[in-house]
Amino acid sequence: MQKSLNIDPDKCTGCLQCELACSYDNENAFNPAKSRIKVFSFHEKGRFVPYTCTQCDEAWCMHACPVDAISLDKATGAKIVSDTLCVGCKVCTIACPFGTVNYNADTGKVIKCDLCEGEPECAKACPTDAITYVDANWTGLDKMRAWAEKTDAGQATA
């Protein structure tokens, strides 16, 4: 069963535990600046929004890469960057419509979410379940259930 990261900004408190976990797993140091998942804070609206690669099926980054450095992990569906093949041309960062592929100037390679081989550290670290790793066939199921409950007339008048 393929799974995907499901993000619920309403539950996010902006603590950055996801960024700490992601950076340690990938960089061996707590370093939010090198995290593949980012929490954006919209101060005047009081909103915190985690954002990362959505692992598109027809991945712009993968198709755009001129040296075939980005490949599909068939088990998880993740699009994985090979550090040995990546030449740091950044075409993928231009191709990605969501901005979730980023260039790391220290290594000269691009970095993006690889779903941690099917056990995403960000989801494990999130203290509020704002980030969960769910069945990819039913990414919206919990949201659907919540709306079903809200819009159910009997429930509303009970």
Added chain:
Amino acid sequence: MAWARKILRVNLTDGTCNSEPLNMDWANNYLGQRGLATKYFVEEVDPKVDPLDAKNKLIMATGPLTGTSASTAGRYSVITKGALTGAIACSNSGGFFGNEMKNAGYDMIIFEGKSKNPVYLFIDNDDAKLIDASDMWGTSVWDTEDAIKQKHQDPQIRVASIGVSGEKGVKYACVVNDYHRAAGRSGVGTVMGSKNLKAVAIRGTKGVGVKDPKRFFEAAAAGKAVLAGNAVTGEGLPAFGTQVLMNVINETGALPTRNHRDIQFEGAHAISAEAMAEPRESDGKPNLVRNAACFGCTIACGRISTIDRTHYTVAERPQYQIASGGLEYEAAWALGAATGVDDLDALTFANFICNEQGYDPISFGATVGAAMELYETGVITDKETGGIELKFGSAKALTDIAELTGKGEGFGAEIGLGSKLLCEKYGHPELSMSVKGQEFPAYDSRGIQGMGLTYATSNRGACHLRSYTVASEVLGIPEKTDPLVSEGKAGLVKAFQDATAVFDSAGICVFTSFAWSLEDVAPQIDAACEGDWSVDKLLEVGERIWNLERNFNNAAGFTAADDKLPDRLLKDAAKTGPAKGLTNQLDKMLPEYYQLRGWTTDGIPTNETLSRLGL
């Protein structure tokens, strides 16, 4: 590893920035942040220096856990000789600035001297430089933070700055980071302003490591589980924030009201956490937008609020019709109960102004309360206030004076003196509810006896964050003690003081201590840091830090006579509530406390104590 092992020394007089290695022997004895920076401070600064003299220094310091994934480990402290108190000052702050400083590769930044012109320090990892800030002088914290991000075209820069109040010498100005997180007490922002230092802006991308990652992850995860499972840190604080205390403390009969004339406030519910969550009539939305976390914090007690758009304070001013930080309990108390004001929107507005212009809402609200008493007794008149009717309970007076204080104008400049100087100036020093010149926070020591000793002996002046015996006396953590009884409180206060010094010095939030004992903290420090960090060693470090601070204050001219409370708390019995008929029994607790500390009856650490602690 956990410590960056590097200090940045900024000489504002010469305009130079140089790095030097961290003294690891001192780190081993003082851990980090509050303790370690105080060690540097006392070694380098004459205790007799005037706080606003160029020879006073200001240190920003992180702890060894700052920047790691330990819960709440994002804090930094500002250490200096306080402008409000003249005592050793250490104010710490959450938000995200501390983590950025650590990621840039610095344990501490030591500021010395005074710049001729306004400047800000800009740090991009190893590259640190002073940049002219003339165009930012006279602007708010909010505008300064935005301007710096704009100028460097990097929204991810973290900024700590002072507002206009810090420039104008308001005695209790803060250093504010991330728009609404503040190193709030004792006037550390006033010292920063006196150096013509407007802001510190940092971009750090180096990363923070730990000694034993596997053991650290286990210890940090265990710590987070304890916080999540605790009623205060897992339920109360996330749901209601620190404001969960407003109704609790009011019912305990320890909510100081109208300059401590009373200890219960009839308007408490209207300014409580519960009220913040109630939908308003105008738009059906509550004051509270959501809870928010500081860096790495799995508690998330922070409040993000809005003001009713139809409220008189903001109806014509869309810039304040936003969501921003507050109300936290201490601010809600000081702006509300201390002044008798029960208008939640007015309190939220005053709190926004405190954040925007960078001054401490606790000292401000308490000083307004004292001024209101002077006004009601006719000592201060409309002539002095410029026509503001400074009556207890007047929301308009509170918000008008908040704006004036933020700008250091009119009667706001007088309020900016703090209650001690203000009450002395008008011939009634007894009306200042303060210790060592710093105003009390939100607990009346007639109804919570241990807090009287806490306030009287706090090294930075009256303060709840040096030994929060409320945890034990009201909340029953780690065990319930009777708030109305003074017996046994000397030992409780000493234990809380020493432990709190460790929490502060590690780089974590003292709120974790609602759930964590040092048994929970020690494994996290030990796995993260070089050296062996047992509970026993940490307790000794905490005691060493406390005595180090005390020594500085004694050398600065403080004596046992400064370990006192205002007569109102010692002689005027509480009129209502469970503490009715009681005064604070400081005279019973203090001698025992000195003895437990290993100090003389004059409050001076004995040679034996000093040598035991290696001081």
